[in-house]
Structure formats: structure tokens, C-alpha cells
Amino acid sequence: MxxxxxxxxxxxxxxxxxxxxxxxxxxxxxxxxxxxxxxxxxxxxxxxxxxxxxxxxxxxxxxxxxxxxxxxxxxxxxxxxxxxxxxxxxxxxxxxxxxxxxxxxxxxxxxxxxxxxxxxxxxxxxxxxxxxxxxxxxxxxxxxxxxxxxxxxxxxxxxxxFSSTRVRARIAEGDVAAAAEVLGRDFGVEGTVVHGAARGADLGFPTANIATAPGSAIPADGVYTGWLHTGSHRLPASISVGTNPTFDGGERTVEAHLLDFSGDLYGEDVRLDFATRLRGQVAFDNVDDLVEQIETDVAQTRAALGLEQRRW
Incomplete structure (x- = not known):
């Protein structure tokens, strides 16, 4: 072509x-x-x-x-x-x-x-x-x-x-599964991996922070399962979209915790595909409750994506 x-x-x-x-x-x-x-x-x-x-x-x-x-x-x-x-x-x-x-x-x-x-x-x-x-x-x-x-x-x-307007509406609602029905594939966002506040790493769940282009469609705040594509690799991910309300965050971010992965992706251009929505955004009373929920999110992501423990 x-x-x-x-x-x-x-x-x-x-x-x-x-x-x-x-x-x-x-x-x-x-x-x-x-x-x-x-x-x-x-x-x-x-x-x-x-x-x-x-x-x-x-x-x-x-x-x-x-x-x-x-x-x-x-x-x-x-x-x-x-x-x-x-x-x-x-x-x-x-x-x-x-x-x-x-x-x-x-x-x-x-x-x-x-x-x-x-x-x-x-x-x-x-x-x-x-x-x-x-x-x-x-x-x-x-x-x-x-x-x-x-x-x-x-x-x-x-x-x-089908229409692009219909896809945008489903994405804005966080219904990525319905958006995928219209698209014929998972909806994805593209961007560059950038440095964030490093709170995920401090909690034991490091994340890749994705800087998306202005005006890009982004799913509603919440936690999703999906895949991060970089080069020839397809990495399973637990994805968070939102403002980190537990830490009184103000900036809306897209972050992906990559399961069973350790490596440096900073500066890489990636695509993050959203498979399913797990839950909405929640402000927790304390960090321990947040960590417990993240552990649940990761377990549910692994189950939803049909994964077993492995190293990438």
C-alpha cells in the first residue's frame, strides 16, 4: 500500500x-x-x-x-x-x-x-x-x-x-466493550510514555503514564483491563484513567500497570487498547485501602485477560 x-x-x-x-x-x-x-x-x-x-x-x-x-x-x-x-x-x-x-x-x-x-x-x-x-x-x-x-x-x-459519533458516546460513558462492537476491535489511545508522580511505584504497582495528543477521545474515569502495544510487544495491563482522587489529584491521567513486566518504556510511543471496564474512579480513605483495591484490580485484570503468571 x-x-x-x-x-x-x-x-x-x-x-x-x-x-x-x-x-x-x-x-x-x-x-x-x-x-x-x-x-x-x-x-x-x-x-x-x-x-x-x-x-x-x-x-x-x-x-x-x-x-x-x-x-x-x-x-x-x-x-x-x-x-x-x-x-x-x-x-x-x-x-x-x-x-x-x-x-x-x-x-x-x-x-x-x-x-x-x-x-x-x-x-x-x-x-x-x-x-x-x-x-x-x-x-x-x-x-x-x-x-x-x-x-x-x-x-x-x-x-x-454505525457511526463515529456513536463510538465517541460509548467511550465517554466508559463502555469500551460497546465501543468495540462498533469498531470491530478494541478502542485504543496513542501517546508517549512520560514520567509521572511515581506514586504507583511507591505503592508497589509501577505504571506507565501515557501522554496523549490534545483532543484525543479518552474513556470515562475508572479502571480497565487492556493491552499496551510497543514495537512488536503486546503487554497485558491494568489501566487507570482519572485524577487520582485519593491523593487530591487535579490533572487527568492515563496510566497502565503492566502485569509481570519490568523494563524502561520512557519516551516510547505506544498504543493502549481498552478491553473491559472493571469499575469507576473511587477516592479511598487511606493508602492501605487503595493498595488492597489495586491488588483486586490486578487479579481481575489477569482473570479477564485469561493470563497466568509469567515474565515478559
Missing amino acids: ETWRGIDATPDRWPASVVAIGVFDGVHRGHAALIRTAVKAADERGVRSVAVTFDPHPTAVVAPHAVPAQLTSVERRVALLGALGVDGVCVLPFTGDLSRLSPEYFVRHVVVGGLHAVGVVVGENFRFGHKAAGDVKLLAELGREYGFEVLAQPLTADAEA
């Missing part, structure tokens, strides 16, 4: 393509169904399949006061789209200039002139062009004029509708 940023970087050797267009934040099961349609249509036509996404989220430009929490970084999004079988992913920088293009200009210069589309696959509620003036009906009309077929479909899989 190839990736490129901007229309000007489109490979010249790709004279024709079937293009799937969308923000694709989260790359949920509905997005996956749409991408599979594009791949199949490209195969039938003997051309390349291309997924087109936008960075930043268009709302960040047209309505910055209402930007939704980001489910995936653009790098993660590209990787997930590539895993669905497309030949290429084009990341379009969403700028003020792009937002002001008329629907006709967008089709003529981006879809046809830049991506050489002979087919365009979009969600049935797709909007494009200045002030979202273009819809699927207009896209189909332009397709007849410029020589490409439009395949519009609902964002569904197995007759169940």
Missing part, C-alpha cells in the same frame, strides 16, 4: 482509480464495509483502489468550537485503512481554501483531475464542497458529466448502522 499527502503527490502511474472518500475517524465497521465496496469495485474494473481521508478533521476548520474528540491519529487511520486492502491512502490537508471549494470544483480538480476517479464510493449521507452544499445526488450528476460512477451506501455491517 502507498500513502501520500495532497493531490499533487498522487502517483502518476495510477491513471484510474475507485476512490472511497470520508473522514473515516475510528475506521469502524461501517467504514470497513464502505472500503470493501471500493476494493471490490476497483478489482472489477481493473484499476487501483484509493481511500481518501482528511487531516485535520474538517470541523476543526469550519467549526473549531465543535471539534469532536479524535478516535484515531491520522497515522493510525492510514494503517487501519491499509489493512482493509486498499492500494493507496491519500491524506488531504483540510484547509480553509479546501473548505471554500464549490462542489463542482472539488469534483473537477480533486476527484477527477487529481485522483483520476472512475468510481467514487461514499456514505449515503456524504456532503462536500463549500458549506456542505454538495450531496450524493449532486455527486451522481457530476459523475455522469465527468465519467465516474457513484456508489453510495449506508455505513452499516450486518444491517446494523
